[in-house]
Amino acid sequence: MNVLMLLVDSQGSLVQREEFMAKIWQETDVSDEVLTRAISVLRRHFRSEDAETEYIQTVPKRGYVLHPDLECMGHSDRPQDGSGGIHAPRNSEATALYLQGRSLLKQPFIAGALDNAIDYFREALSIEGASADLFAALAEGYYQKLTFSQAGDKHALMELAVQNAERALVLNPDMAFPLSALAMNRFLSSDIVGALDLAFRAFDLAPAEPEIAMRLGYLLAIIGKTRQAIPYFELAISRDPTRGRYFQCLAQAKLCNDELDEAERLAKKAIDLHHLFAYDTYAAVAYAKGEDDLAAQRFTQGCLAMHSMFGAQFGPPEIWEKYAGQVFSRDPDIRKLVAQWLVISDGNDIGYVSIPVMTVLMRTGSAQAIFDACGNGPPIGSHGALLRMWGSVDTCRMIYTHPKFPDFARRIGMAAAWAKYGAPDRPVYPGPSQAAGNHHEI
Known part of the structure; x- marks a missing residue:
């Protein structure tokens, strides 16, 4: 950062190598290679995906010049509105593209919306x-595509999100x-x-920004600190x-907290706002209330x-139509069979267990x-399913009181998070509900 600030202070003018050494490393004996590496890192961050402009120019044997067109627009004091905490560029054409892209970020489930937003921001x-x-x-844009679309290389999208965030x-x-984007990358890297x-x-930087609050609550809920997560969702x-996604997250948290009527109301509100993933929580509430037929109907x-909305992303529809009604069966053998068939029949060649199948496993x-699907980290394309495991019903207890849960x-990275941020709301294995023969495996 000191290298950058020295360049900014002399933007458009030559900063000699000796000046870097004298002002930054005056008390340290370092070689020119350290400065060269620092310049390389900055160039990687500034390089446009399309433009060939080198924003940090080398003057051979002398030093470096920061291109006069490179501009830091500074921090906006205006309220953030869910678009990424950004404000319009100065150029009118760029402003129009920015506004169009920002509006599309608010509609992530519309086909092509996120791809178009990314194109607008790049232009x-x-x-x-x-x-x-x-x-x-x-x-x-890249982070939302990673999160809300089944399409694309998830790891490549995360890398692009990280590069641009940096x-x-x-x-x-x-x-x-x-x-926030870097936080989600840490999460998916088991940190x-x-x-x-x-x-x-x-x-702390943007407490009024709803998406920032939601993501913090989401991470807390993932590690089982549901009661602490609820105020952030609210x-x-x-x-x-x-x-609708915010209502869905709060509904799931309320369900895990055994506030069933409130969870049902919130899930219905999420569905009314066309967040269709909330049907799962809506069904789980009915199951928790003992209304098994209603749970099957809702799921x-x-x-x-x-x-009807996502098509092939959710695998063969006839498989889901056949087995969906049995996901909330009280018979553990039927549940085991359903889960096995859905894993086998998952029609997505996407390199990870799909969102609907991961939800069924939960x-x-x-x-x-579940432990196998996660491997050594949260599943990059379906980590939202982890929110569903912290309830009090028997199927949830079979996960967090499983003998292999501590290793999972x-x-x-959950265990390390508990060490710093406190234990989950529910006792994990070995807990009072642990009993031989209480767990089935597929």
Whole structure:
């Protein structure tokens, strides 16, 4: 950062190598190679995906010049609104592209919306030049595509989100959304402690931003700290009551907290706002209330609704129509069979267990299959299913009281997060509900 600031202070003018050494490393004996590496890192962050402009120019044998067109737009004091914490560029054409992209980020489930948003932000960058705000917007676009679309290489999308978040933070280290994107990358890399550290920092920077609050609550809920997560979900809804996803997260948290009537109301609100994933929580509430037929009806209805919206992303519809009604069976043998068939029949060649199948594994208490699907980290395409395991019903207890759960929690970073941020709300193995023969595996 000191190298960058020295370049910024002399933007457009030559900064000699000797000046870097004298002002930055005056008390340290370092070689020219250290400065060369630092310049290389900065160039990687500033380089546009399309433009060939080298924003840090080398003057052979003398030093470096920061291109005069590179601009840090600074931190916006205006309220953030869920778009990535960015404000409009100065160029009118770039502004139009930015506004179009921002509007599409609010509609992630519309086919092609996120791809178009990414294209608009990239085009705006090609017009405006390097901008912390536009890099932040592009990072948010890639992160949302990773989160809300089954299509694309998830690891490549995460890498692109990280690259652009880092570019934004190099120019402006006090931006909440890039920090939030980096937090989710830490989470998916099994560093949940690092993820929560960054998520709390992002929230401190933008406490009024609903998406930032939601993501912090999400990470807390993932590690079983549901009661601590609930106020963040409620804050997100109070700031933006149009997002069905926020109602769904709060509904699931209320379900895990055994507030069944409130969870049912919130899940229904999420469905009314066209967040179809909430059908699963809506069904799980009925199961927790002992209304098994209603649970089967709701889950089947949800599967068919999601097929109508997402199509092939959810595998063969006839398989789901046949088995969906049995996911909430009270018979553990039927649940085991259903889970086995759905794993075998998962029609997605996407390199990970799909969102609907991971959800079924959670709802059927298929602990070993969940542990296998996660491997050494949260499943990059279906980690949202982990929210579902912290309830009090038998199928949830079969997961977090499973003898192998402690090793699973250690592998994906949960155990380390508990050591720093406190134990989950529910006792994990070995707990009072642990009994021989209480777990089935697939």
